[in-house]
Amino acid sequence: MNSENDRDASCDCNLIHKDTVEYVAGKMPAEEDLYNLAELFKVFGDTTRIKILCALTEAEMCVCDIAALLNMSQSSISHQLRILKQARLVRYRRDGKVVYYSLDDEHVKQIFGQGLIHLNEK
Amino acid sequence: MNSENDRDASCDCNLIHKDTVEYVAGKMPAEEDLYNLAELFKVFGDTTRIKILCALTEAEMCVCDIAALLNMSQSSISHQLRILKQARLVRYRRDGKVVYYSLDDEHVKQIFGQGLIHLNEK
């Protein structure tokens, strides 16, 4: 069923399972969706941001509190919160001089949970 | 209820909500777990690896097939597969010269799904 030895210009080896490649190609989501998905996970892929998200799972916190909790500078926390904000993972409200951050939706907890399940089952 | 203005040596601002910080500190998972979680998501945080995982959701594929599908070099695919292997996200079986890769468990699909839900709801 597989057509072997079709030379593909884009790849330095032979196309071994043409049918499979064509089948999967037809099933792949749009390039843009895959890019956005990777961008989302990239946000989760940093220890500081993971800690911030984890903390916000427990309570709404201001920037200073997070910095104190994680024993890190206010500046770095603020930079990371901006990234989390852009990814719509956290939201904020201002109360005077203080800005309070909290999780933007429940998906964050779900994604966390799936990650932990994977880690614990191995 | 909150003790304000306790100067914290680790943070260049005041500790605004001492109670909150202490409460959350008590709830935080072990440092190592958070590190591993971030490492896991880091693996998902690259377009090439996302595409590979997405492809393997549909079918078992060999390295050449994946390279042809994604229009990328055999070498880069192989490098990325090693990372996916180390994260226990894919497994492989050898059949002669050809090495076939497939998803290692169902969690991958679950994590994918949660990511897509987050992206689609905004």
Add this chain to the structure above:
DNA sequence: TATACATATGAACAATTGTTCATATGTTGG
């Protein structure tokens, strides 16, 4: 066993990223 082919891997390089430092912005209280 010699050749061809599929895959793996090390080194090098460009690109991206997280933190720090300095400073700007925004808000409150005197």
Add this chain to the structure above:
DNA sequence: CCAACATATGAACAATTGTTCATATGTATA
């Protein structure tokens, strides 16, 4: 309006990362 403070942000720098290139490893077959 000014001083103090919480937060935000731009530039710079070190560290990490993904790809390429060259080459090594492993397997089948002529």
